[in-house]
Amino acid sequence: MATKGNATLEPAKTEGKTKSGAQAKPAKEPKQKPRVFSGIQPTSIPHLGNYLGAMRHWAAEQDHYDSIFCVVNLHAQTVPQDPAELRQNTLSLAAMLLAVGIDPQRAPIFIQSQVSAHAELAWLLNCVTSLGWLNRMHQFKSKAGEERESASAGLYTYPVLMAADILLYDTDLVPVGDDQRQHVELARNIVERFNDRFGETFVLPNPLIREEGARIMALDDPTRKMSKSEPNGALFLTDAPSVIKKKIARATTDSERTIEFNPNRPGIFNLATIYSLLSGQSKAEIEEHFAGKGYKEFKAELTELIVATLQPIQQRYAELMNDPAQLEGLLRQGADRVRPRAEATLHRAQTAMGIR
Ligand code: ATP
């Protein structure tokens, strides 16, 4: 049966319900703080949507959570990649995560392919995931488009690899933008089915999605989300001040003049949201500040704000990219730190399934 809109998977039940009679499992890792895990694809330079919807929260909340961040280069394989470009994008994305303020001592950053448990657990989870669940994934439908027959099997099962990423670290919270909500819901369904079938093995994760900034829209078309795959509407974190100025000057608005947070005026709503998130000012403060002023002044101030926010990030990014050997070393250390946790969880799952 086809499903519509957000109606999706079997509703996830509460944590901890397992079938009795299954073999007792080794204890999960004791935690002081909630565990946070998130991933980002090294498919191009990240954009302002990635920053406002995800990366800045990851950096801001490192002290509240026990966080782990992953550059998901296995996910990138779901669509064709140029190998040399992918290698370069992987390093540059890691540099950007450090540049926005993630401290690798507090929150390890690592490359997915350097911890083989991700691919191994994904296979096991594929075997407990129903085809019907995958058939309902919106992202597969939109990314495969008309080319369903030629899309890779990896693109189809990608949410299962994402579930493996999350479950390996006994993750409590998954901070992502709104577009990933359905994938976290799938991970929850997999946990429920696995724990039910094989006994309590995985922790049930929750999505952590902030309303504000969860969906920054494209500058050239505010009805579409800002996306790496649509460079015309994206403002990249490495854009020079002159490029930022040009992109904001050209950003779609409307034929009115006032600056207000009106969702029926999607262009100005999106720009005003960006202004609010970067300045920390409330909607009322912004509307008052720009009362009687026009788009020209608003766009000039917004440009200044973006340039001022990105300038220190770009400076740190350039420094990090100047020393690739040091960056690679940091990433290897990150992988070495997280690998024992990932392997312990994989072994727990293998034992539960009778293959270890
Ligand atoms: P693509 O659009 O090409 O699929 P992407 O820009 O969505 O790629 P990802 O690596 O898939 O980039 O996403 C990294 C993080 O950024 C995820 O948590 C995602 O939800 C978030 N994100 C992506 N686009 C936006 C956006 N426009 N607004 C807010 N958050 C976003």
Ligand code: LTN
């Ligand atoms: N699918 C996500 C990236 C991703 C992820 C994860 C996010 C892969 N594994 C685990 C959170 C947790 C995306 O395309 N944005």
